[in-house]
Ligand SMILES: CSC[C@H]1O[C@H](OP(=O)(O)O)[C@H](O)[C@@H]1O
């Protein structure tokens with residue numbers, strides 16, 4: 139049996155996790171560099187929790203400057219099995235209004251300036267991203283929202299742009315015409331790295347604005363995003379508290395194999411693998427290479 143440890147990555151305006159009991163902060167480092175902040179260890183009820191604000195306290199890291207590999211590695215190293223990411227996002231649909239929680243089940247990666255894999259020369263791996271979100275985890279989040287009486291929308295496509303500038307009107311119309319639901323700057327490569335690290339991953343996307351396509355709404359700016367996040371902070375905390383309080387103590391095997399993603403992914407022959415990279419990969423490949431179960 140594997141004990142469930144839930145990682146929470148906080149996004150814009152979310153730099154702490156209220157209600158975390160037995161809180162202990164620990165600065166850690168990884169072979170991939172330093173994560174965005176100290177890890178916040180604690181529990182909610184019986185559930186072990188590790189919280190990390192992806193932009194760091196005081197919001198010091200831009201979406202392109204976040205060390206996503208260090209963040210995911212640090213959480214994996216801390217024993218996280220299930221990872222919930224919280225993100226502010228723009229909406230391309232009138233019915234997805236500010237304050238609503240959207241639980242996307244797909245991502246489109248339009249980032250171009252980020253390190254998006256732990257693997258490379260010396261250990262080549264190709265994980266599946268066909269279904270980037272772990273369905274049981276998403277279901278649990280939806281159930282928590284329902285229990286708390288919070289309006290939410292299940293499924294949808296989150297397009298991740300490089301930023302840091304917001305989209306132009308033409309880009310916004312293009313994404314809308316493509317049928318995407320929401321837009322942000324951080325779910326990629328986070329979701330890809332979580333899959334490589336064999337973490338079950340799901341995103342809670344809080345709609346904060348209508349980007350810049352909507353004729354009856356102002357164009358997005360930072361102040362309006364943060365105002366909506368602040369106005370809905372209590373709601374987000376209650377959603378997470380309910381999810382965590384009701385979380386099973388044992389990690390539930392992921393039906394789509396998020397937690398065994400490397401079983402069919404590593405292509406480099408064992409004898410051809412670069413020992414230095416293998417050592418750096420450490421906890422990422424430990425289970426798949428038989429060092430841990
Ligand atoms: C504050 S506006 C743009 C900023 O907000 C979102 O952050 P996060 O995904 O971390 O909640 C978006 O991705 C941008 O980083």
Ligand SMILES: Nc1ncnc2[nH]cnc12
Nearest residue numbers: 226227228322323349358
């Ligand atoms: N409209 C938007 N575009 C990109 N990232 C966002 N984060 C919040 N709103 C956003």
